[in-house]
Amino acid sequence: MKSYATDIKSPLLECVNGIRDNPAGDTESPHILDYSILKNMTAKPHIAEEHMNVEVHMINKENVGELSRYFKEKSNVARFPSGIEEKLQHSTWENIHAAIRYAKQGDERKARIHVDIASSACKELAHFMNEAVYTAFIIDIEKHLDAVK
Numbered sequence: 851m852k853s854y855a856t857d858i859k860s861p862l863l864e865c866v867n868g869i870r871d872n873p874a875g876d877t878e879s880p881h882i883l884d885y886s887i888l889k890n891m892t893a894k895p896h897i898a899e900e901h902m903n904v905e906v907h908m909i910n911k912e913n914v915g916e917l918s919r920y921f922k923e924k925s926n927v928a929r930f931p932s933g934i935e936e937k938l939q940h941s942t943w944e945n946i947h948a949a950i951r952y953a954k955q956g957d958e959r960k961a962r963i964h965v966d967i968a969s970s971a972c973k974e975l976a977h978f979m980n981e982a983v984y985t986a987f988i989i990d991i992e993k994h995l996d997a998v999k
Contacts, residue, residue, distance in 0.1 A: 856976075857973070858946075858992075859968075859969035862949060864995075866961045938975040939987065941967070945971065946995075948961075949962075949965045972988075
């Protein structure tokens, strides 16, 4: 683990426990969804003949070999998938919001699971960010948790 990696588990658990102990508002009422637009939609029946007039192509082994080389070269260029930093940030935020949502619903077990996932994603994120950017990300999380409390 990087020396600047911060554990968000404690402040997130504190926030979740605070929400659980002092629920505010009516969290049991379902959202009202308007499905009236679906009433006017009609499904078009599937017609098998639309797919029957497809040309069959023979596979050219030379083209397959070139394509294979292209993908092998491309995968060797980058060790890490592009966008992993964004995916980990997204995962951290999604699991923070899920933990808060389950805490509001009173489901402590699911809230704690999402706290653990968010904490793990955040720790892993430290490997892909420099210290200044990571610290700014942690500050954003702490501001969000303070606003939720």
